[in-house]
Amino acid sequence: MTATLAARRPLRVLGLFDHDGVRRAQHLGPPEDRVPGPYRIDLLMDEGLDLMPIAPARGRLHRKLRDVVEHRTGVRADLAVRGLVRAARADVVLGMLEDKAVLPAALRRRRIPPYARVPLAVVSCWWAEEILHGSADQRARIARTAAQMDRIFVFSPNQVEAFASIGAADKVVFVPFGVDESWYTPAEPQQPRLQVAAMGIDRGRDFDTLVDAARMTPEIRYDIFTQPDRILDPPANVRLHPPTSMPVHRDNLRAADLVVVPTHDLAYPTGQSVLLEAMACGRCTAVTRTAAMSEYIDDGRTNLALPLHDAGGVAAVVRQAVADPALRRRVGAAARADVEQRFTFRRTWHEVAEALRALPER
Incomplete structure (x- = not known):
């Protein structure tokens, strides 16, 4: 030819x-x-x-x-x-x-x-x-x-x-x-509100560290959407939910004050789907800093970085974000703009x- x-x-x-x-x-x-x-x-x-x-x-x-x-x-x-x-x-x-x-x-x-x-x-x-x-x-x-x-x-x-x-x-x-930025879009906050939401079913999710962080922050409510047997014996401030449909998942992202994506350190970027979906919805999102995720993290501007396998460090980031609505609004707005420019x-x-x-x- x-x-x-x-x-x-x-x-x-x-x-x-x-x-x-x-x-x-x-x-x-x-x-x-x-x-x-x-x-x-x-x-x-x-x-x-x-x-x-x-x-x-x-x-x-x-x-x-x-x-x-x-x-x-x-x-x-x-x-x-x-x-x-x-x-x-x-x-x-x-x-x-x-x-x-x-x-x-x-x-x-x-x-x-x-x-x-x-x-x-x-x-x-x-x-x-x-x-x-x-x-x-x-x-x-x-x-x-x-x-x-x-x-x-x-x-x-x-x-x-x-x-x-x-x-x-x-x-x-x-x-x-x-991410499909025309589907995952900012919208009026859904009700009831979710204070901290996390979701995911892949092997890269580090829910053990997140649950340990929840134990250190009993004043904060966590809603985790994953397989029913993924987390055993959660503390009282953690509510577990099964995986949902895409429309419900989008509603959950929009309902969350803070979306948290805790991960292990894998060679490929695990967790980037939920991270970008939440960012596209204009939500403040915190994700574990790993080498594979470095292209997607701009700590303090478009999202928040979580320390790897460090429950105390995760608890500190969550507590700061939950207590600072202005921070969440600023990061959420920058997140949506970053998705539109770089991650569609x-x-x-x-x-x-x-x-x-x-x-x-x-």
């Missing part, structure tokens, strides 16, 4: 990702008919790319066969297999997330077309953590897959060092994580699109 011919049509991107009905070129229809993809990958269409998703498995027999095969092989194969025809016509294949890249990479390694002939890219959330702290076998499997990738998109620049240890640093592209999904996928266009033809 010549450069002149490529310029005449959009870059064709085979998208390997789970979704609930994203359709090719759906951006041409009315906004209410658009189906969002994970992390709003559908916004690649607005960047002028021809995003070609694979339809989700619908039939009961199809789903059963898929589950049996993928369980026995340990490889997410269904989307890549059904994408063979489109891969032959694609300019690039983009996996979302790591598990979608394993089979295309294995086929390339064995020089099996069409995946052997098309550039491969992947959005990675967990590989860096698994490279640093996984088993030797796990690390070797990631290295084999990463070696076949042309681009590895990550949401924090600190991950480059982990990929360097397996010889893949030159493939890594940092893009800022984003549109910016995320704009930068991905630019990197994909820059890929050399294979």
